[in-house]
Amino acid sequence: MGYDASNPxxxxxxxxxxxxxxxxxPPVIKRNFGKWLYHEILExxxxxxxxxxxxxxxxxxxxxxxxxxxxxxxxxxxxxDKHCDGYVRWTTRNNIEFMVDDEAKxxxxxxxxxxxxxxxxxxxxxxxxxxxxxxxxxxxxxxxHCHTAATDASxxxxxxxxxxxxxxxxxxxxxxxxxxxxxxxxxxGAVHCSDxxxxxxxxKPPMVDNEYLANMCEIPLAVAAxxxxxxxxxxxxxxxxxxxxxxxxxxxxxxxxxxxxxPLADEEGSGVAILVGGKLSNRISVPMxxxxxxxxxxxxxxxxxxxxxxxxxxxxTYVEDAKKYERLGDWAARIGWERFFEKTGLPFTEHLIDxxxxxxxTWRTSTQFKF
Amino acid sequence: xxxxxxxxxxxxxxEDGFLQELDKWSRDFAQGYAAIEGIEGVLTEEHWxxxxxxxxxxxxxxxxxxxxKMCKDTGLSLKQIYELFPSGPAKGAxxxxxxxxxxxxx
Ligand code: HEM
Ligand code: HEM
Ligand code: SF4
Ligand code: SF4
Numbered sequence: 001m002g003y004d005a006s007n008p009x010x011x012x013x014x015x016x017x018x019x020x021x022x023x024x025x026p027p028v029i030k031r032n033f034g035k036w037l038y039h040e041i042l043e044x045x046x047x048x049x050x051x052x053x054x055x056x057x058x059x060x061x062x063x064x065x066x067x068x069x070x071x072x073x074x075x076x077x078x079x080x081d082k083h084c085d086g087y088v089r090w091t092t093r094n095n096i097e098f099m100v101d102d103e104a105k106x107x108x109x110x111x112x113x114x115x116x117x118x119x120x121x122x123x124x125x126x127x128x129x130x131x132x133x134x135x136x137x138x139x140x141x142x143x144x145h146c147h148t149a150a151t152d153a154s155x156x157x158x159x160x161x162x163x164x165x166x167x168x169x170x171x172x173x174x175x176x177x178x179x180x181x182x183x184x185x186x187x188x189g190a191v192h193c194s195d196x197x198x199x200x201x202x203x204k205p206p207m208v209d210n211e212y213l214a215n216m217c218e219i220p221l222a223v224a225a226x227x228x229x230x231x232x233x234x235x236x237x238x239x240x241x242x243x244x245x246x247x248x249x250x251x252x253x254x255x256x257x258x259x260x261x262x263p264l265a266d267e268e269g270s271g272v273a274i275l276v277g278g279k280l281s282n283r284i285s286v287p288m289x290x291x292x293x294x295x296x297x298x299x300x301x302x303x304x305x306x307x308x309x310x311x312x313x314x315x316x317t318y319v320e321d322a323k324k325y326e327r328l329g330d331w332a333a334r335i336g337w338e339r340f341f342e343k344t345g346l347p348f349t350e351h352l353i354d355x356x357x358x359x360x361x362t363w364r365t366s367t368q369f370k371f
Numbered sequence: 372x373x374x375x376x377x378x379x380x381x382x383x384x385x386e387d388g389f390l391q392e393l394d395k396w397s398r399d400f401a402q403g404y405a406a407i408e409g410i411e412g413v414l415t416e417e418h419w420x421x422x423x424x425x426x427x428x429x430x431x432x433x434x435x436x437x438x439x440k441m442c443k444d445t446g447l448s449l450k451q452i453y454e455l456f457p458s459g460p461a462k463g464a465x466x467x468x469x470x471x472x473x474x475x476x477x
Contacts, residue, residue, distance in 0.1 A: 009457060212391075215471060218435060219434075220432065220434050
C-alpha cells in the first residue's frame with residue numbers, strides 16, 4: 001500500500017540494509033570468485049582478468065561526472081543490456097565499468113561507448129582511468145547542495161578534467177595521479193590524501209547574527225567548535241550571543257557548521273587552496289598527507305582558469321621530472337620541497353609554514369638541505 | 372518565516388518545523404505538535420519524562436544532551452525513545468521540547 005501520512009508506522013519496513021552484492025555479479029565473475037590468477041591492462045581503459053579456470057573477463061572503464069540524471073543512468077543500463085547481459089558496476093572513484101566475458105564482445109562495446117555524446121559535444125563515456133595516468137576526480141557537493149562550501153565542486157572538476165582530458169585516456173605518467181576536490185575544509189572525500197588536491201577556503205571571519213543566534217544555536221557547541229579558541233560567549237544588546245576574536249580566527253567555518261547564525265562565505269574572501277603529495281597506498285613509501293603549496297586562488301566561475309593553470313604546472317613538472325613508480329609525494333620528498341617550489345615556479349610564502357599546535361615537527365631540525 | 376498554528380496559537384518555525392522563538396514554548400505546543408511527528412493521541416507520562424528532561428538539561432547547560440546521557444539519565448533505551456518519538460531523539464523529541472534545530476553533519 002502507499003504511504004499513509006496519518007498512520008506513518010503502518011506497513012513500515014526498516015533495517016533491511018543494502019542488497020547483497022552477489023545478486024548483481026555477472027555470471028563469469030560469480031563463477032570465478034576468489035580464483036583470479038592475473039590481470040593485464042590491454043590499453044587505456046581496458047583490463048582483462050584471467051582466472052584459474054582459464055576464463056577471462058574484459059573490463060571497459062569510462063569516466064562518469066558522478067552527478068548524473070536518471071536519464072543518463074538509463075542510458076548506462078541500456079548499454080549494459082545491449083553488451084553485458086545487464087551487468088555494470090561503479091568504481092570507488094565514480095568511474096563506470098562495463099564487463100564482457102568474450103573478446104569478441106569488446107570491440108562493439110567500445111565503439112558504442114565512443115560515439116555517444118551530449119548535445120554540447122562532451123563525450124558521454126570517455127574511456128580511460130587505468131594504470132599510471134589520470135583518473136576521475138573524487139569530489140563533493142559544492143554550490144549544488146551544501147551550505148558550508150567555499151567553492152564549487154562540479155564546476156571546478158569539469159574545468160580541470162577538460163584541460164587534462166588527454167591524460168585520462170593515456171598512461172604516460174610515472175605513477176598514478178589522484179586528484180581530489182573538497183569545497184570546504186571538512187574535506188569530505190580524499191583531499192587530505194591525494195597527489196593533487198583542490199580545497200575550498202575562506203579568508204574572512206564569520207559574521208555574527210546577534211539577533212537570532214540564541215534561538216538558532218546551542219552556544220556552547222559553537223564555542224567548542226573553534227580549533228583556535230577564538231569564540232567566547234557574550235551578551236550583546238541584552239541578548240545571549242558569541243564574540244569572535246578576529247585575530248585568532250583562521251576562517252575554518254567550523255562554527256558555522258554548528259551555528260547557522262555565523263555565516264562566513266564571501267564572494268572575494270572565499271576561494272581555492274591547492275595541496276599536493278598525499279597518497280593512500282603502502283606501496284614502497286608509507287601513506288602520506290597532502291601539503292598546502294598554493295594558499296589561495298580566487299573563485300573564477302565558470303572555468304577557474306588560475307586553478308586549472310596551477311594544477312597543470314604542478315602535474316606536468318612532476319610528469320617530466322619524476323622517476324618511474326614515484327608518486328608525486330615520493331618525488332617531492334626525494335628532490336626536497338625547495339626544489340619542488342623551484343621547479344614548479346610556485347611562490348613560497350609564509351602562509352605555507354605550519355603554525356597549528358604541534359607545528360614544530362614540520363620545521364627542519366637538520367642541517368641537511370640544498371641551497 | 373513560516374508560521375505554524377498549533378491549538379489556535381501561531382508560532383514562528385523554520386522550514387523543518389523547529390520553533391524559532393524558544394521562549395514561546397508551552398506544553399500545549401508540544402501536545403499540539405505531536406500528531407505531526409507521528410505520535411497518536413495525548414502524550415504519555417513517558418513522553419513528558421523525556422521532554423522535561425531535555426528542557427531541563429537545555430536550561431542548565433545551553434545544549435541538547437548527548438544520546439548516551441539522555442538514555443542513562445532517563446532510563447530509556449534508544450529503541451524505547453524511537454518507539455515514543457518515531458522521528459528519533461533529535462527530530463522528534465527535541466523538536467517537541469522546543470529546542471533549536473540540530474546542526475553539524477547530520
Ligand atoms: C588474484 C586476484 C587479483 C589480484 C592479485 C589483483 C591485483 C591487482 C593489482 C596488483 C593491481 C594494481 C594496483 C596498483 O597498481 O595500484 C590491480 C588493479 C586493479 N584490479 Fe585487480 N587483482 C585481482 C583481481 C581483480 C578482479 C577480479 C577484478 C575485477 C574484475 C580486479 C580489478 C582491478 C581494477 C579495476 C584495478 C585497477 C586498475 C587500474 O586502475 O590501473 N582485480 N589488481
Ligand atoms: C558539514 C558536513 C557535511 C554535510 C552538510 C554533508 C552533506 C552531504 C549531503 C547533503 C550528501 C548527499 C548529497 C546528495 O544526495 O546530493 C552527502 C553525501 C556524502 N557525504 Fe557528506 N556531508 C558532510 C560531511 C561529510 C564528511 C565529513 C564526509 C567524509 C569524511 C562525507 C562524505 C560523504 C560521502 C562519501 C557522500 C556520498 C557522495 C556520493 O554519493 O557521491 N560527508 N553529504
Ligand atoms: S567539503 Fe564542505 S562544502 Fe563540500 S560537501 Fe563537504 S561539507 Fe559541504
Ligand atoms: S571560522 Fe573557525 S577559527 Fe574562525 S571563529 Fe569560526 S571556528 Fe573559530
